[in-house]
Amino acid sequence: MxxxxxxxxxxxxxxxxxxxxxxxxxxxxxxxxAPNSGQGETISHRGRVVGYDNVGQKFTRPEYFWSRPSAVDYNSAGSAGSNKGPSNPEYQATVQACLDTFLLQNPGVSKAQVPAELLTASGSGLDPHLSPAGAAVQVARVARARQLDAARVQALVAQHTQHSLLGPDRVNVLRLNVALDERSGH
The missing domain is CATH 1.20.5 (Single alpha-helices involved in coiled-coils or other helix-helix interfaces)
Known part of the structure; x- marks a missing residue:
């Protein structure tokens, strides 16, 4: 032994x-x-830190691009998914509520045009990125709310699209919204 x-x-x-x-x-x-000694890259606007590059933020006003929903209400102290499967009635009600709100705020967009990422939370609940399609479907609303030309807003989305060799293209929502504020003087 x-x-x-x-x-x-x-x-x-x-x-x-x-x-x-x-x-x-x-x-x-x-x-x-790493930059900022591994604490994450901060994003500043007019000399004030407004967020982190790698943490999603909640945007609900029509003049901003909206992030993915978050199962942890964008609380970066802890990340988590909802752990509810697609057949769960609460999950289905949450997704339907997100869809209804999105369609109400984005007239002219059909249900089929809304990417799933705008209705479902990411695994961490803190995803700061959208696909270019997730941003593109919001361009008309943002342009209308800011009284900007939609082509100008779409060009800003294209400018903030990060291309990747190994993964899908993505748009950092906070960086895009800060750029919008800088362009429109907010």
């Missing part, structure tokens, strides 16, 4: 040191090389 317990105990101690001390120290040291 001693021949089995002693190696198991040693292995446990080695793994505790590696997994609980060495690995976290290496990750922390690597994060210090």
């Amino acid at each position: 001693k021949q089995h317990l002693l190696p198991a105990f040693r292995l446990t101690l080695v793994l505790l040191v590696v997994c609980c001390l060495i690995y976290p120290a290496l990750v922390w040291a690597g994060a210090q090389l």
